[in-house]
Amino acid sequence: MKINILFFAGIREMFGIHEKDIEILESENSPYKVLSFLSEKEQGSWAELLNRKDSIRVAINQEICDWDDHLSDGDELAFFPPITGG
Amino acid sequence: MTVCIQKELFDVEKIISKLKNGKASIGAVVSFIGYVREYNDHSKKNRLNQMDLEHYPGMTEKALMKIELNAKSRWSLEDVFIVHRVGKLLPSDPIVAVVVASQHRKNAFKACEFIIDFLKTDAPFWKKEISDHGELWVKNRVEDDKKKSSWDIE
Numbered sequence: 001m002k003i004n005i006l007f008f009a010g011i012r013e014m015f016g017i018h019e020k021d022i023e024i025l026e027s028e029n030s031p032y033k034v035l036s037f038l039s040e041k042e043q044g045s046w047a048e049l050l051n052r053k054d055s056i057r058v059a060i061n062q063e064i065c066d067w068d069d070h071l072s073d074g075d076e077l078a079f080f081p082p083i084t085g086g
Numbered sequence: 087m088t089v090c091i092q093k094e095l096f097d098v099e100k101i102i103s104k105l106k107n108g109k110a111s112i113g114a115v116v117s118f119i120g121y122v123r124e125y126n127d128h129s130k131k132n133r134l135n136q137m138d139l140e141h142y143p144g145m146t147e148k149a150l151m152k153i154e155l156n157a158k159s160r161w162s163l164e165d166v167f168i169v170h171r172v173g174k175l176l177p178s179d180p181i182v183a184v185v186v187a188s189q190h191r192k193n194a195f196k197a198c199e200f201i202i203d204f205l206k207t208d209a210p211f212w213k214k215e216i217s218d219h220g221e222l223w224v225k226n227r228v229e230d231d232k233k234k235s236s237w238d239i240e
């Protein structure tokens with residue numbers, strides 16, 4: 001399945017891109033599984049993101065979610081640091 | 087209910103006029119305006135030159151609408167307007183305004199504080215501070231999470 005990954009703030013700077021379309025297996029159907037898979041396959045920034053997992057937030061289709069929530073084909077998955085607006 | 091994300095400066099007087107707009111049921115309007123501080127550290131050694139505000143288009147609007155709806159479900163309100171700026175800002179520039187109109191002042195005061203407390207933890211904005219010492223993404227504050235949680239027991 002295909003998902004669209006978005007990065008924001010410090011994470012966007014770490015990856016050097018704002019978004020990326022990724023083809024993943026049907027079995028990689030949660031933010032945690034996607035991150036673990038990419039960390040193993042690509043290393044680099046993905047491995048760094050996995051290391052910092054406890055201090056970052058994830059959202060599926062623009063709703064904050066848990067690392068084990070379900071991902072489907074065509075979903076938008078976003079990684080970002082804790083919010084600091086206002 | 088209105089939510090605006092914009093680069094441009096906002097005019098709170100105009101927002102209030104728009105909310106009021108001859109509605110005689112409104113007896114109170116409470117507004118909160120947040121500004122860029124010159125210093126973010128107590129030592130006042132590191133003066134800010136610029137602040138860059140990034141957000142997640144689409145999710146930001148949804149998150150703010152959800153906060154407005156939550157406020158409306160807790161208090162009787164006539165109208166709510168939230169405006170938040172993004173892009174490059176300078177010290178003293180206004181960042182955010184929350185304007186709440188209600189029949190009685192208590193509801194407007196409470197709802198305004200509730201909205202800004204939730205905005206700080208639930209609406210996807212990120213601040214980067216630029217000073218002579220370099221660039222730094224602002225860290226989230228534990229106090230903000232505590233402030234938000236305190237509404238659970240209100």
